[in-house]
Amino acid sequence: MTEIGKVKERSEVPGSMKWDLSKLYGSTEEWGSDLDLLEAQVPDIGRFKGRLSTSKTVIAECLRSQDDLSRALGKLYTWAHLKHDEDLNDTLYQSLHDKAVNLMTRIGTETSYMVPELLSMPKEDLESLLKDPTLEFARVPLRSIIRQKDHYLSKEEERLLAMAAESLEASSKTYRMLNDADLRFPSVVDDKGAEVEISHGRFISLLMSRDRRVRREAFERFYSVYVSHRNTFAAVLEGELKQRSFVSSARNYPSALHASLDEDEVGPEIYNGLIAAVRGSLDVFHRYVGIRKRSLGLDELHMYDVYVPLVEELDRTFEWDEACELVISGLQPLGSDYIELVKEGLSSNWIDVLENRGKRSGAYSSGCYDSPPYILMNYQENIKELFTLAHEMGHSIHSLLSHRSQPHITADYRIFVAEVASTLNESLLMERLLNEWGTRKEQAFLVNHYLDSFKGTVFRQTMFAEFERDISAMVERNIPLTPALLTDHYLKLNRDHFGPDMVMDPEIGLEWARIPHFYYDFYVYKYATSFSVASAISSRLLSGDKEQLGRYLSMLSAGGSKPPLELLRDAGVDLSTPAPISEALRVFSDLVDRFNGLS
Numbered sequence: 324m325t326e327i328g329k330v331k332e333r334s335e336v337p338g339s340m341k342w343d344l345s346k347l348y349g350s351t352e353e354w355g356s357d358l359d360l361l362e363a364q365v366p367d368i369g370r371f372k373g374r375l376s377t378s379k380t381v382i383a384e385c386l387r388s389q390d391d392l393s394r395a396l397g398k399l400y401t402w403a404h405l406k407h408d409e410d411l412n413d414t415l416y417q418s419l420h421d422k423a424v425n426l427m428t429r430i431g432t433e434t435s436y437m438v439p440e441l442l443s444m445p446k447e448d449l450e451s452l453l454k455d456p457t458l459e460f461a462r463v464p465l466r467s468i469i470r471q472k473d474h475y476l477s478k479e480e481e482r483l484l485a486m487a488a489e490s491l492e493a494s495s496k497t498y499r500m501l502n503d504a505d506l507r508f509p510s511v512v513d514d515k516g517a518e519v520e521i522s523h524g525r526f527i528s529l530l531m532s533r534d535r536r537v538r539r540e541a542f543e544r545f546y547s548v549y550v551s552h553r554n555t556f557a558a559v560l561e562g563e564l565k566q567r568s569f570v571s572s573a574r575n576y577p578s579a580l581h582a583s584l585d586e587d588e589v590g591p592e593i594y595n596g597l598i599a600a601v602r603g604s605l606d607v608f609h610r611y612v613g614i615r616k617r618s619l620g621l622d623e624l625h626m627y628d629v630y631v632p633l634v635e636e637l638d639r640t641f642e643w644d645e646a647c648e649l650v651i652s653g654l655q656p657l658g659s660d661y662i663e664l665v666k667e668g669l670s671s672n673w674i675d676v677l678e679n680r681g682k683r684s685g686a687y688s689s690g691c692y693d694s695p696p697y698i699l700m701n702y703q704e705n706i707k708e709l710f711t712l713a714h715e716m717g718h719s720i721h722s723l724l725s726h727r728s729q730p731h732i733t734a735d736y737r738i739f740v741a742e743v744a745s746t747l748n749e750s751l752l753m754e755r756l757l758n759e760w761g762t763r764k765e766q767a768f769l770v771n772h773y774l775d776s777f778k779g780t781v782f783r784q785t786m787f788a789e790f791e792r793d794i795s796a797m798v799e800r801n802i803p804l805t806p807a808l809l810t811d812h813y814l815k816l817n818r819d820h821f822g823p824d825m826v827m828d829p830e831i832g833l834e835w836a837r838i839p840h841f842y843y844d845f846y847v848y849k850y851a852t853s854f855s856v857a858s859a860i861s862s863r864l865l866s867g868d869k870e871q872l873g874r875y876l877s878m879l880s881a882g883g884s885k886p887p888l889e890l891l892r893d894a895g896v897d898l899s900t901p902a903p904i905s906e907a908l909r910v911f912s913d914l915v916d917r918f919n920g921l922s
């Protein structure tokens with residue numbers, strides 16, 4: 324084995340490539356004394372219990388102490404989880420991490436009386452809290468608590484729902500056990516002649532094989548397992564949708580969809596608008612499918628030909644410094660203030676760059692109100708990692724701007740806006756590379772990479788969103804979800820999406836059983852809206868729209884101080900109309916033309 328193949332020990336990684344967590348705690352002892360301080364406060368947390376409705380001062384005191392506690396807890400937990408992720412085998416940090424989680428759970432239990440106690444107050448009293456100057460600092464969390472009032476039931480009913488909560492988790496738990504633990508898949512002989520047992524992790528790589536026989540056999544054998552378990556999968560999915568429908572109707576929501584979207588203060592018209600806008604642009608997607616068929620030189624395009632790469636991987640490598648420079652140059656349209664913050668991050672050890680033995684895999688941006696917005700990476704010198712750096716940097720600068728402008732109580736932002744900040748950076752970097760890299764091969768690679776992101780994020784997630792909406796409505800109309808009904812409907816949506824150039828293999832009708840997303844409670848549409856919003860903002864910034872930059876940066880600074888749709892509207896993107904989605908789909912259409920010219 325060559326030296327390059329060896330994973331480094333953490334001690335072998337140079338300090339300049341590691342994050343500096345001393346900004347949080349200088350030592351384990353320092354962390355330990357904070358832990359003791361917080362633990363000592365636990366018995367005291369219940370001191371407002373039963374007294375919240377007595378006066379606004381008590382409510383203010385309670386919310387303020389809750390905010391202080393959560394800020395301190397955030398600091399304690401962040402350090403322990405980052406230290407733990409440096410080396411998951413290190414038992415010291417494993418135990419400190421467990422202690423922090425344990426304390427969070429205990430504090431969560433101790434403070435769980437607050438929301439129900441507030442919600443049991445009469446509506447007029449609750450609304451008057453929003454106008455009270457002593458509660459001004461807590462207006463945002465109070466507003467979101469009060470919004471639940473119409474869906475909060477009597478004490479007895481709430482008690483019953485709480486008692487049922489664990490058993491209502493049974494379907495999603497059964498699904499995970501069945502799909503992830505119990506299912507066994509057959510083997511295929513791969514393109515190197517080796518017999519490979521198919522697994523969830525290997526399935527997509529087998530479908531990326533250049534050898535069509537491997538793709539076809541992997542596809543057919545993998546789905547044969549779902550075919551033979553189709554009744555169980557249908558029953559489990561129906562059970563999940565029925566529990567959602569039960570809880571949402573018990574809480575007086577018109578449907579499970581309404582209940583889920585309401586958490587982000589989003590109405591079904593946004594969800595349905597996304598589906599309608601994407602459906603309205605399916606002809607462009609069909610054109611892309613046609614190009615795929617032609618590029619692969621196939622007489623018939625099958626569902627097992629969807630993942631095989633159209634373009635060869637670039638053999639360019641990027642040392643870390645070069646990656647940083649490219650990301651900085653890609654993010655120039657975000658203005659000099661933004662770039663200064665990126666440089667600050669790159670030069671002051673926010674990022675844990677390299678892989679080491681035992682380190683948490685993947686990449687994330689994480690931190691708390693009292694820390695820099697740290698980034699964990701496992702940097703490899705390839706192009707994919709340039710985009711990972713741009714993406715995570717987007718989250719980190721969002722956090723930094725929000726932390727610098729907002730008090731702790733409104734600093735946290737929601738997924739709905741978070742993925743805009745990260746995806747925008749990816750699309751700006753993409754545009755910069757497309758302008759700079761001249762060879763046909765590089766251009767084709769980049770355009771194809773961009774098309775794949777669109778395909779996976781906007782088209783696929785919106786199709787999932789449509790399927791989830793439809794089957795949930797069927798359950799609410801008391802239509803039994805038989806395997807045949809689920810499969811037929813899934814095939815129909817696939818047929819609509821992929822268009823006339825795709826041969827619709829019957830196995831794909833069982834894909835609904837493989838995809839865990841249908842257990843995520845109407846969550847995945849947010850990927851599609853964020854991607855679309857980011858793409859719309861990116862094309863405006865690049866076309867020199869002067870106002871756009873200022874509006875976007877104020878959205879980042881606004882953190883969680885407003886509901887997500889309002890934040891996006893302030894940034895110039897109004898999701899209550901289909902315009903932003905259509906704007907993004909035009910970018911996709913241009914890319915398809917561009918790719919057509921290159922391939």
Ligand SMILES: [Zn+2]
Nearest residue numbers: 714718742745
């Ligand atoms: Zn992200």
